[in-house]
Amino acid sequence: MKRRRFIDLFLIGSGLGTFLSLLYPVFRYLMPTPRKEEVVEQVVAARIGELAPNSAKIFRFGAEPALLIFTREGNYLAYSAVCTHLTCTVGYDSSTETLLCPCHNGRFNLNGEVISGPPPRPLRRLNLEIRGEEIVVWRERG
Amino acid sequence: MKEWFKKLIFLLSLPIFLASFLYAQSARNSCLSCHLELEGSLAAPAQSFSRDIHAQFGLSCASCHGGNPLKEEIEEAKDRSFKGKFSRQAIPQLCASCHADANYMRNYNPSIRVDQFELYLTSRHGQAYKNGDLKAAICTDCHGVHQIQRANMPQSSIFPWNLASTCSRCHSDPDLMKPYGLATNQAEDYRASVHAQALYEKKDLSAPTCNDCHGNHGALPPGVSSVANVCRQCHPSQAELFTQSPHKKAFDEARISECEACHGNHRITSPSAEMLAGGKQDLCLQCHSSDSSLYQQASKLREKFNSLQNQIESLSSRLNQVKKKGVEMSEARYELQQAHSFFLEARNLIHGLSFPEIEEKIKATSDKLNLVDNVVLAAEKEIRYRKTGLVIATTFLFLLALALLLKVRERRNRV
Amino acid sequence: MASGSKGKNKLLVYFEDRFKWSKIAELARKKTVPKHSLSYWQYFGGLCLFLFIIQVITGGLLLLHYVPSIDRAHESIQFIMGQVKFGWLIRSVHSWSANILIGAIFVHMFSTFLLRAYRPPREITWVTGTFLLFIFLAFGFSGYLLPWNELSFFATRVGTDLLGQIPIIGGSLKTFVLGGREISGATLSRFYWFHVALLPLAALFFLGIHLYLIQIHGISLPLGLKQKKVREVPFFPDFFLSESVLWLTVLAIIGLLCVFFPWETGEKANPFAPTPAGIRPEWYFTFLFTTLKLVPGHILGIEGEKIALLFILLACFFWLLVPYWDRKGQKEQKNPLITVIGLTVIIYILVFTLITYLFPGYKK
Numbered sequence: 063m064k065r066r067r068f069i070d071l072f073l074i075g076s077g078l079g080t081f082l083s084l085l086y087p088v089f090r091y092l093m094p095t096p097r098k099e100e101v102v103e104q105v106v107a108a109r110i111g112e113l114a115p116n117s118a119k120i121f122r123f124g125a126e127p128a129l130l131i132f133t134r135e136g137n138y139l140a141y142s143a144v145c146t147h148l149t150c151t152v153g154y155d156s157s158t159e160t161l162l163c164p165c166h167n168g169r170f171n172l173n174g175e176v177i178s179g180p181p182p183r184p185l186r187r188l189n190l191e192i193r194g195e196e197i198v199v200w201r202e203r204g
Numbered sequence: 205m206k207e208w209f210k211k212l213i214f215l216l217s218l219p220i221f222l223a224s225f226l227y228a229q230s231a232r233n234s235c236l237s238c239h240l241e242l243e244g245s246l247a248a249p250a251q252s253f254s255r256d257i258h259a260q261f262g263l264s265c266a267s268c269h270g271g272n273p274l275k276e277e278i279e280e281a282k283d284r285s286f287k288g289k290f291s292r293q294a295i296p297q298l299c300a301s302c303h304a305d306a307n308y309m310r311n312y313n314p315s316i317r318v319d320q321f322e323l324y325l326t327s328r329h330g331q332a333y334k335n336g337d338l339k340a341a342i343c344t345d346c347h348g349v350h351q352i353q354r355a356n357m358p359q360s361s362i363f364p365w366n367l368a369s370t371c372s373r374c375h376s377d378p379d380l381m382k383p384y385g386l387a388t389n390q391a392e393d394y395r396a397s398v399h400a401q402a403l404y405e406k407k408d409l410s411a412p413t414c415n416d417c418h419g420n421h422g423a424l425p426p427g428v429s430s431v432a433n434v435c436r437q438c439h440p441s442q443a444e445l446f447t448q449s450p451h452k453k454a455f456d457e458a459r460i461s462e463c464e465a466c467h468g469n470h471r472i473t474s475p476s477a478e479m480l481a482g483g484k485q486d487l488c489l490q491c492h493s494s495d496s497s498l499y500q501q502a503s504k505l506r507e508k509f510n511s512l513q514n515q516i517e518s519l520s521s522r523l524n525q526v527k528k529k530g531v532e533m534s535e536a537r538y539e540l541q542q543a544h545s546f547f548l549e550a551r552n553l554i555h556g557l558s559f560p561e562i563e564e565k566i567k568a569t570s571d572k573l574n575l576v577d578n579v580v581l582a583a584e585k586e587i588r589y590r591k592t593g594l595v596i597a598t599t600f601l602f603l604l605a606l607a608l609l610l611k612v613r614e615r616r617n618r619v
Numbered sequence: 620m621a622s623g624s625k626g627k628n629k630l631l632v633y634f635e636d637r638f639k640w641s642k643i644a645e646l647a648r649k650k651t652v653p654k655h656s657l658s659y660w661q662y663f664g665g666l667c668l669f670l671f672i673i674q675v676i677t678g679g680l681l682l683l684h685y686v687p688s689i690d691r692a693h694e695s696i697q698f699i700m701g702q703v704k705f706g707w708l709i710r711s712v713h714s715w716s717a718n719i720l721i722g723a724i725f726v727h728m729f730s731t732f733l734l735r736a737y738r739p740p741r742e743i744t745w746v747t748g749t750f751l752l753f754i755f756l757a758f759g760f761s762g763y764l765l766p767w768n769e770l771s772f773f774a775t776r777v778g779t780d781l782l783g784q785i786p787i788i789g790g791s792l793k794t795f796v797l798g799g800r801e802i803s804g805a806t807l808s809r810f811y812w813f814h815v816a817l818l819p820l821a822a823l824f825f826l827g828i829h830l831y832l833i834q835i836h837g838i839s840l841p842l843g844l845k846q847k848k849v850r851e852v853p854f855f856p857d858f859f860l861s862e863s864v865l866w867l868t869v870l871a872i873i874g875l876l877c878v879f880f881p882w883e884t885g886e887k888a889n890p891f892a893p894t895p896a897g898i899r900p901e902w903y904f905t906f907l908f909t910t911l912k913l914v915p916g917h918i919l920g921i922e923g924e925k926i927a928l929l930f931i932l933l934a935c936f937f938w939l940l941v942p943y944w945d946r947k948g949q950k951e952q953k954n955p956l957i958t959v960i961g962l963t964v965i966i967y968i969l970v971f972t973l974i975t976y977l978f979p980g981y982k983k
Contacts, residue, residue, distance in 0.1 A: 069610045076603035080867075083597040087705035091680060095703050125534040127542065147410070151545050164441045166410075180410030180438070201690065530711070530881030532701025590708075594878040601867045601874075608863055612856040 107140060107199045110192070118154030123199060127151050128188060130197065133172060134159065140199045141174050142186040152185065161185065233273045234281050235265040252351040261312055268298060292338045296321060299343045323422035330421075339380065346370055364413050365403055368394055371414045393470035412438070431469070432462035439463075445556035454491075465490075477509035477551065501559060508566050512547050515573050516540070519580060526583040536579040543572035646834075651851035652858045657734065657841050662865055663727035664833075669866045670720035671822070673873075674758075677713040678815070685765065687811035689804045692767035693887040700884050711877035717759060719873070721903045724755055725968075732941070733961045735948045736839040742942035744836070747829040749939045754822050756903065761814040763901055767807065768885030773898040775810075776802055781911060784924050785932065802890065842953050897979050906971035907931065913974075 105128075107121045113132035120127050120143060127143040131154055141161070143152045150165035160177065161170040168179035175184045191198050239250035253259050258267070266273050270285035282288075290298055300321035302308055309316050324330040324343075332340035346362055353360035361370045372391035374380050381388050394400050394414070402411035417434050418425055426434045436443035446452060446462060455462055466479065466487045481488040481502035492499045519540060527533045550565035635641055652661065684703060686695040699706035728748065731737065737745035764775045779802070783793035798805030840849060852858055900908055910931070914923040937944070947954035 066614060069607070069614050072603075073607040073611050076600060076607040079600040080597075080604045083593075083600050087593075087708050088680065090704040091706060091709055092683070093704065122535075122538050125538045125541070127538070147408075150548075151542075166438050167440050180408065182410075529879075530700065530707055530883070532697060532884075534697075590878050594874050597874055598871045601871045605864045605867045608860050612860045615856060 104198055104200045106196045107190075108197050110195050110197065116156045116159065118156075120151065120153075121199075123188065128199065129154060129161065130190075130199065131161075131172070138190055138192070138197055139172060140188040140190045141170075142188060144186075145181055146176075146183040146185065147179070147181040233264060234276050235269075235271065235273050238278070238281075249350040255351045255353075257352050257354055292342060293336075295342050295344055296324065296333065320421045323420070327419070327421060327423045329423065341374060345374070362415075364409050364411075365407075367413045367415060368400070390470045393468075397470060397472045398474050399472060431464045435463040442552060442555045445553065449555060449557040451557060475551075477506045477513070480506040480509075480554070482506055505554070505559070505562060505566075509547075509551055512550075512566065512569055512573070516544055516547060519573060519576050522580050522584070523576070526580060526587065529587050531583040531586055533579075533583065536576050536583070539572055539579070540576045543569055543576060546572060647855060648853075650834075650854035652838055652854055653840055653844075654850050654852045655841065655844060660727075660730040660734065661838055662862060663723055663730060665862050666723045666865065666869065667720060667727055668826075668830075669869065670716050670723060671826070673716045673870075674713065674720065675819070677709050677716070680709050681713060682815065687765065687807050689767060689807055689888075692765060692807060693884070696766045696768075697884050700881075707881050708877055711880075711882045712873055714882040715873055715876045715880075717762060718902070719869070721755060721759055724752055725903075728752055729961060729965055731839075733958060734839070734841050735945070735953075735957060737942040737945075738839065738948045738951065739942070741832065741836055741839055744829055744832045745942050746939060747825045747832070750825045751822065751829065754818055754825065758814060758818050758822075759901060759903060761810040761818065764802075764807065764810045765814065766885065767888050769888055769892075769895065770885055770898075772802060772888035772890065773894055774900045775806070776894070777898060777908065778900050778904065781907070781928070784911075784922075785928050786925050789928075842948075842951065899975060899979075902972065905975040906968045909971045909975045 105121060105123050107128070107130040108119055113119055113130070115132055115136060116134040118129050118131040120129055122128070123142070129141050129143040129152060131139045131141075133139065141152075145152050145163040145165065145168055147163065147166060147168050150163050152161050152163045152168075152170065155162040155169075158169075159172065161172075161174075163169070163179070163181065166180050168181040169177050170181070170185055171177050173184070174187050176182075189200050191200070236250045236253070239247055241247075249265075253265070264273060265271070266285075268287075268290075270283075270287045272281050272283050272285070275281040275283075304318050304321045306318045309318055325334060329341040333342060348361050353363075355362050357363060358365075360366065368391055375386070376388045376391045378388050395404075399411050399413070402408040403413060415423070432443060432446070442463075452462075454460075455465065467475070476483075476485075478484040479487050481492070481494070481499045483506050488499055488502055523533055523536055523540060527537075546565060546569040550562060550569055553562045553565055556562075652658070681699065684695055684699050684706065686692060696710070699710050701707075731745070731748070760775075760778060764771045779793050779797055782796060783789045785792060794800060796806075796809070797803075798809040840846065899905055911924050911927055914927040916923050918926050941957075942948070945954050945957055948957065
């Protein structure tokens with residue numbers, strides 16, 4: 063009797079334990095997650111008014127740096143800031159209104175095209191949209 | 205066959221025969237056909253000329269050497285205009301007779317330069333040549349002679365990744381260089397440099413080779429005061445920093461060439477913190493005494509740089525481990541890459557010697573690295589959590605299997 | 620003993636009155652399973668069912684977060700793997716079980732083939748089983764594209780290119796499968812529809828018939844064994860116990876695989892990138908892939924690939940209909956040809972799969 067009861071309890075106990083250890087992950091999975099900004103898909107690069115004309119800002123896009131430029135004429139442009147030569151971070155040179163990579167003097171125009179120096183390819187252009195007060199940058203163009 | 209048919213064939217074949225006879229006449233080049241039958245160095249020019257860029261533009265042997273290629277008989281072919289083989293002395297002038305003539309070159313390539321000969325005469329090679337030194341390099345020594353290629357073709361002897369070999373044919377030959385008192389280790393040193401690594405291994409055609417620093421036709425080693433300007437072409441930030449540093453005035457007064465004093469000229473290797481005070485390749489000792497306060501400060505900086513580098517490497521490998529175990533790491537990777545950028549900037553600031561600025565950058569790097577460290581620690585904790593969960597679940601599965609076994613055995617025994 | 624079992628009895632009576640399941644319970648109690656030297660192969664059928672159930676559960680959970688659009692598919696997988704609690708586990712279980720399931724299906728199929736379990740009256744069990752093989756291969760193929768990463772994009776391209784090579788119907792078949800001429804957003808929606816709607820319905824239909832037939836005919840006996848002479852063990856509790864232990868062990872192994880080798884997210888697919896070198900489909904298609912790579916360019920003037928594909932399709936057709944042309948089997952006699960064919964196919968699949976991984980650079 064005692065043995066039988068023990069075995070029954072053991073069976074129920076281990077069955078319950080197994081069931082719970084399988085159910086627990088499923089339960090946690092189903093609970094709503096705070097949906098962190100899916101950075102690869104969409105990033106709020108800046109707000110209107112944050113940048114002065116003829117200036118730029120580096121922001122994170124996925125796992126890479128990107129550059130948001132506010133031109134003198136008042137247009138916003140966004141490019142991947144990874145230099146196509148040896149992956150240094152490209153910056154904005156307001157005195158010449160070009161993008162300059164400090165490592166080997168690679169220079170790009172406002173279309174991302176190489177105008178001097180060693181970079182072999184133009185910079186990757188990013189899509190940009192102004193939503194209300196926010197400047198949103200999302201996946202690559204094309 | 206019908207009679208009229210045979211006559212028709214005959215009549216048609218006449219003009220065809222005549223046309224091919226005339227065509228053969230015009231395409232005949234007796235220089236090539238004769239020389240191809242000879243051997244060794246007499247046949248080589250004929251064999252290779254079809255690949256020459258001049259041949260592609262419709263020029264032939266006669267364009268330089270004269271003679272009449274339409275004549276089969278050797279006396280008739282080598283007529284009054286025939287110039288034969290050129291002496292070394294005559295070659296630069298021969299090439300310049302076309303290549304320095306803007307009106308003539310415009311017919312072939314309107315944008316080609318026509319000042320090569322002029323520049324050549326300003327170079328060491330050209331000056332030696334003017335003084336009658338026939339061992340000095342002339343056009344054909346670098347460009348080749350009967351199979352000259354465009355400089356931007358990989359088979360050309362002056363294409364970036366062939367150029368150093370072309371120069372070192374003479375410049376690495378001790379017997380040739382001895383009379384001039386020139387060293388012969390430049391090519392070997394260059395091959396060990398970071399520039400050669402970029403050019404030959406990474407196939408980065410923007411990396412400098414001999415001509416980028418020494419010039420092409422007007423080749424002269426840059427003088428002591430001008431080396432820095434040459435480096436500045438591609439490394440402007442370092443040059444700018446140096447100009448604003450206390451070293452600039454000191455170097456100018458002591459007549460020490462800027463970049464070269466610390467980085468060398470041909471064997472330029474990847475810079476490291478070990479080049480600083482107290483390091484394995486201590487360069488500061490060349491001028492500073494080891495007990496000066498500046499020296500001590502630089503030595504402390506070196507230690508900080510090394511520690512940052514070690515931290516970056518260790519975080520990078522931990523990050524890879526964690527990523528392999530399935531934890532999402534894109535934010536950490538970004539921050540680490542930013543930290544690495546800051547580190548390179550901090551190290552680069554040594555050219556400016558502004559200690560406060562360098563310390564500030566070092567701190568920014570360190571802060572970023574701490575951020576990454578926290579994320580990696582959290583991820584490593586997550587991996588331990590997963591393994592713990594696995595142990596618990598597997599234990600329960602095992603216990604359940606055991607319980608089933610016992611239950612069934614018990615039921616069987618009951619019966 | 621007292622109130623506990625009375626309460627239990629009341630509950631049982633309640634459900635019996637409403638579901639009238641006592642007859643089924645009786646059948647279950649009486650159900651037996653033969654036990655002989657080759658009876659271990661019987662476990663593979665149940666294993667396939669177990670893994671299918673796992674796929675349905677984990678697949679259903681993944682449906683909560685997955686988005687079948689080329690803008691969001693890869694990102695949603697990254698979200699599941701990185702942000703959702705235990706998302707990494709649910710997704711890794713789904714991917715690992717899928718591969719184990721296909722392996723189990725192949726073992727189950729070859730064991731039943733060599734044991735001639737398709738003999739009358741079990742022909743339709745075999746036919747529905749073969750359909751289930753095709754359905755699950757389609758599950759694997761369609762599911763592989765859904766994460767929209769580099770590997771899946773190019774593996775799908777390679778696979779659909781092969782499909783397009785089928786003579787006569789190849790072109791239209793490829794267009795139908797891709798939802799266009801190239802892999803695009805339409806392909807992803809289509810594969811998603813295959814994977815979560817069409818194929819599950821088809822699987823349930825054929826699986827229902829397959830399982831029903833197994834219940835009414837029982838497990839088949841190998842040739843030569845007589846019903847009277849063979850030992851039968853009761854399904855409950857003996858076979859159920861061994862099967863449960865096996866299922867629990869497989870579950871533990873899957874857990875181990877997921878914690879130590881979680882499935883990777885990969886790089887997002889870029890349709891404009893050049894095909895990376897050494898691309899190949901998932902392991903269970905590699906034998907087909909390598910066959911088509913190694914076949915000579917032209918045989919008797921016709922493209923070698925088309926002939927090979929035709930041959931494979933014909934082989935599948937004959938495989939499907941084996942119960943109807945194995946005359947000796949119908950008469951309960953051993954047909955050595957079946958053994959030869961079966962072993963040849965197994966060796967061919969193993970060798971060609973190995974070749975794909977040992978000699979990846981081989982080109983025609």
